[in-house]
Amino acid sequence: MVALASTAAPAAADFRLCNNTGSRVGIAVGYKAADGWTTEGWWNLAARSCDTLLKGVLVARFYYVYAVDYDHGGEWSGKAFMCTREKEFTIRGIDDCLAKGYDRTGFFEVDTGEQRSWTVQLTESSEQAPQRPLPPYTPLIPSPGGNQPFPGAPAGQPRLPGR
Numbered sequence: 801m802v803a804l805a806s807t808a809a810p811a812a813a814d815f816r817l818c819n820n821t822g823s824r825v826g827i828a829v830g831y832k833a834a835d836g837w838t839t840e841g842w843w844n845l846a847a848r849s850c851d852t853l854l855k856g857v858l859v860a861r862f863y864y865v866y867a868v869d870y871d872h873g874g875e876w877s878g879k880a881f882m883c884t885r886e887k888e889f890t891i892r893g894i895d896d897c898l899a900k901g902y903d904r905t906g907f908f909e910v911d912t913g914e915q916r917s918w919t920v921q922l923t924e925s926s927e928q929a930p931q932r933p934l935p936p937y938t939p940l941i942p943s944p945g946g947n948q949p950f951p952g953a954p955a956g957q958p959r960l961p962g963r
Contacts, residue, residue: 813857815912816919817843818850823871825922829853830864830882830894830907837894839882839907841866850919861914864907867922876922878908 819825828841831854845851854863866884867876883897884905897904912918 813916814852815854815858815863815917816850816852817845817865817867818919818921819845819847820921820923821869822847822924823869826868826870827853828866828884828889828905828907830866830880831860832862833859836892837882839864839884839889839891839894841884841889842887844870847871857916858912858914858918861912863910863912863918865910865920866905866907876908877906880907880909881905882907 815829817827824847825845826841827843827845828839829843830837830839832838840853843851843853864878864880864882865876866878866882869875881897881904882894883891883900883902885891885902889902891902910918910920
């Protein structure tokens with residue numbers, strides 16, 4: 801149903817998301833800061849609009865995004881599982897979501913390449929592909945054992961949230 805594109809943003813140091821679809825979308829973001837994993841939501845973006853989700857210089861290389869198409873159904877998701885809830889939230893930690901009364905939701909990984917700012921572009925699959933090619937996207941696949949590297953992860957530095 802949908803495709804995803806990410807680009808570095810040259811202006812202010814922020815994590816931004818642009819909704820390049822004809823639908824309204826809801827966005828949740830996950831990231832690891834110095835004090836641990838955090839997920840936040842919901843940002844509601846109108847069709848064909850952008851918003852700054854996290855202000856300031858990026859605190860991590862990898863961010864995780866989950867988005868829902870409110871008008872036509874569907875979602876942008878992945879295999880990095882984090883905690884969410886239906887109403888506005890900020891949740892610390894990503895373990896035992898269901899036991900804590902939260903939903904367990906699959907986020908897709910965004911590799912910012914350690915840039916100071918980044919913009920994620922949500923697009924519909926019927927729209928034109930980005931002008932410059934994107935690196936291949938390898939989704940994060942959490943393993944129950946913990947510290948296993950994933951395809952594309954440097955040896956000894958797994959990208960599993962919370963491990």
